Amino acid sequence: MRPITIKEVALYPIAMPFVEPLKTSFGMEPFKGAVLVEITTEEGIKGWGEAAVAPEPGYSGETVATSYHVLKHFMAPLMTGKTIDDPYKARDVLQVIRDHHHARAGIEGAIWDAFARANNMRLADLFASYVDAESTNRAVVGVSIGIQPTVEDTLAIIRKRMGQGYQRIKLKIKPGWDVDFAKAIRAELPDATIMLDANSAYTLTDAEHLAQFDDLNLLMIEQPLRSYDIYEHGLLNHHIETPLCLDESIKTALDLRLALQVNAIDILNLKPARVGGFAESIDIYKICVEHELPLWIGGMLETGIGRAANVAFASLPGVTLPCDISATDRYFDPDITEPPFVLQPDSTLNVPNGIGIGVEVIPERVQEAVARWYELDMYPIG
Numbered sequence: 201m202r203p204i205t206i207k208e209v210a211l212y213p214i215a216m217p218f219v220e221p222l223k224t225s226f227g228m229e230p231f232k233g234a235v236l237v238e239i240t241t242e243e244g245i246k247g248w249g250e251a252a253v254a255p256e257p258g259y260s261g262e263t264v265a266t267s268y269h270v271l272k273h274f275m276a277p278l279m280t281g282k283t284i285d286d287p288y289k290a291r292d293v294l295q296v297i298r299d300h301h302h303a304r305a306g307i308e309g310a311i312w313d314a315f316a317r318a319n320n321m322r323l324a325d326l327f328a329s330y331v332d333a334e335s336t337n338r339a340v341v342g343v344s345i346g347i348q349p350t351v352e353d354t355l356a357i358i359r360k361r362m363g364q365g366y367q368r369i370k371l372k373i374k375p376g377w378d379v380d381f382a383k384a385i386r387a388e389l390p391d392a393t394i395m396l397d398a399n400s401a402y403t404l405t406d407a408e409h410l411a412q413f414d415d416l417n418l419l420m421i422e423q424p425l426r427s428y429d430i431y432e433h434g435l436l437n438h439h440i441e442t443p444l445c446l447d448e449s450i451k452t453a454l455d456l457r458l459a460l461q462v463n464a465i466d467i468l469n470l471k472p473a474r475v476g477g478f479a480e481s482i483d484i485y486k487i488c489v490e491h492e493l494p495l496w497i498g499g500m501l502e503t504g505i506g507r508a509a510n511v512a513f514a515s516l517p518g519v520t521l522p523c524d525i526s527a528t529d530r531y532f533d534p535d536i537t538e539p540p541f542v543l544q545p546d547s548t549l550n551v552p553n554g555i556g557i558g559v560e561v562i563p564e565r566v567q568e569a570v571a572r573w574y575e576l577d578m579y580p581i582g
Contacts, residue, residue, distance in 0.1 A: 203285035204318050205242040209276035209307065212236040213268050214569035215255075215576055216503060219533050222346040229346075230255065232501050232531070233264040233573070235271060236566065237306040239279075239314055247314025248561055249509070251306030252473040252500035255579050259399075259448070259500070260302060260427075260474070264573070265581040267303040275300075275307050287315040288330060291479035301451060301476035302500075308477030309509050317556040324512035324551045330482050331489070331516060338548040339497070339514035342368030342522035343530065344397070347377060351384045358389065367547040368393045368419065368522040374401045379412045386416045393522075395419040400427040400448060407439040414441040419521075420467050423447040430455065434464035443467050447498060451475055453483040460491055467521065471498040472513060473506070481513060489518040496521035504528065504537025508557035511541065515551045525549060536565040 216232035235251040251267040253260070274297055284290055290311045294304055316326045324335040343366040348354040358369055373381065373396050382396060395418055402410060402424045410424055420443040425432050427448035437444050445467040450456050451474060459465040468488055472481045488495040497514040500506065507525060514523045527549065528540035537559040541549045552558025 201285065201315075202318050203283050204245065204311075204314050205283045206239050206279050206281065206311070207242045208240040209271075209280055209310075210238040210240070211268060211271055211276065212238070212566055212570050213264050213573045213581055214503070214536075214566070215573040216532055216536070216569050218531055219529065222501070229501070231576070232503070234503060234506070235264055235267045235303070235306055236503070236505060237271065237310040239307070239310040241314055241318065243318070245314050245317050247310040247312070247317060248505045248557060249306045249309025249311070249313060250502055250506035251303045252502050252506050253302045262300060262302045263579065265579050267300070267306065268581045270297070270300045270303045271307060275303060279307060279311070284311055284315060287312045287326075288479045288482065291477065302473050305473045305475075305477040308479065309472075309506070312478055313509070313556040320555055322512065322551065322553070322555060323509060323557050324515045327478065327482070327513055328516060331485060331518070333517050335512070335515040335551060336517055337515060337551050338544070339511045339519070339525055339551070340522045340548050341514075341525050341543070342366055342370060342393075342547070343526050344370040344524050345372065347372045347374065351381060354381075354385065355388055358385070358392070362392070365543050365545055365547055366526070368395070370395050370397055370422075370524065372397050372399065374398070375406075379409065382413060382416055382418075393419055395422060395445070397422040398424040400425060404432045404436060407436055410436070411440045418442050420445040422469060423449065430459050430464050431462060433459070434462035437463055437466070445469055447471070448474065450484070453480060453487055456484055456487050460487075460493070465493070467494040467496070469496055469498040469524075471500060472510065473500045473502075474498075478509070478513065485516065485518055494520050497523040497525060499524040499526075501531060503532065504535040504541070504559050505557065505561065507541060508537065508552060508559045511549050511551055512557065522547065534565065536569060537561050
C-alpha cells in the first residue's frame with residue numbers, strides 16, 4: 201500500500217436544510233449540522249470526512265462548535281505532516297486526545313478516504329481487507345420516521361416510505377407516545393417490519409411498561425434507557441422479550457464486550473461517528489461476527505460524504521440487519537455530493553464504483569452550506 205503524508209487539513213462547518221422536519225425524543229432537529237473535514241496530501245490527493253454532529257448536545261455531548269474547536273486547535277495540528285502507512289493506525293496518533301468521538305471520526309474518515317484514493321481502491325474494498333471478507337456491493341437499508349402529530353400522520357408517512365420501497369420502518373417513541381401508539385400502528389400494518397427507537401427516554405422503573413411491546417412482534421427496541429448505561433439494560437433484558445438493541449451506550453469495543461458479558465444486548469446499532477471512526481468500528485464489527493451478534497449500521501443524518509462511507513461499511517457481510525442509511529432524497533435536495541444515493545427495489549443502496557468514498561464533493565454546495573451556517577448565527581464558533 202502506498203502511504204500518504206498529510207499536508208493540510210481544511211474544516212467546513214455547515215448547515216443543511218432537511219427535506220422534511222425530523223422530531224425525536226430530543227426535540228425537533230432544526231437543520232443538519234456537521235463539520236466537514238478535507239485533507240490534502242503531499243501528492244495533492246484529497247480526502248473527505250464528516251464530523252456528524254448536531255447543533256445542540258442532545259444525542260452526544262459534542263456539537264458543531266465543540267467539534268470545530270477540537271478539530272482546528274488539536275486534531276488538525278496533530279495530523280498535519282504525519283505520514284500514514286495504515287489508516288487503521290491513525291487512531292493511535294489521535295489517542296492523546298480523549299473523547300470527542302464525532303470529531304475524531306471526521307478526521308479519521310478523511311484519512312481513510314485519501315488512503316483509499318492513493319491506492320486506487322474503493323473504500324468498501326479497503327474496509328473489507330481488514331476483516332478478511334469481500335464487500336457485498338450493497339447496503340440493505342430501512343427508514344427512520346420521527347414523531348408525528350398523530351397516528352394517522354405516522355401511518356401516512358409509513359405507507360409513503362413503504363411505497364418507495366423501504367422494507368424496514370423505524371419509529372421514534374417517547375413517554376406518552378409509545379405503547380398505544382405502537383399498538384395502533386401494528387393493528388393497521390400487521391405484517392410490516394417495525395422497530396422502535398426510544399433514544400434513552402426511559403428508566404428501569406418503566407420495565408413493566410416496556411414489556412407491553414412484547415406482543416407486537418417488533419424487530420427490536422433501541423436504546424430505551426440512559427445513554428451511558430449498560431448495567432441496567434442488562435437488568436431490563438430479563439423483563440422484556442422484545443430484542444434489545446444498544447446504540448448510545450456502546451462507544452468502544454470494550455463497551456460491547458461488557459454489554460455481552462452482562463446480557464445487556466441482543467442487537468447492535470453501530471454508528472462509526474459515535475465510536476470515533478472506522479478503526480474502532482472494525483474492532484466492533486469483528487466482535488459482532490465472533491459472537492454472531494446481529495449488527496446494523498446507524499446514521500447521524502450525514503451528508504453524502506458520511507453517507508458514502510457508511511454505505512461502504514454497511515456492505516460488509518457481517519452487517520446482518522437493515523441499516524439507517526436512507527436514500528439521499530429522504531433528507532437533502534440537493535446534497536453536497538453527486539451522484540445521489542437511490543433506493544433500489546430490494547430496499548438497498550449500491551456502493552459507489554469510484555475510488556475512495558466514490559462520490560464527488562461539489563465545492564459550490566459546500567460553500568453554500570458554510571455560508572448558511574454563519575448566516576444562522578445560532579451557535580458561534582471560533
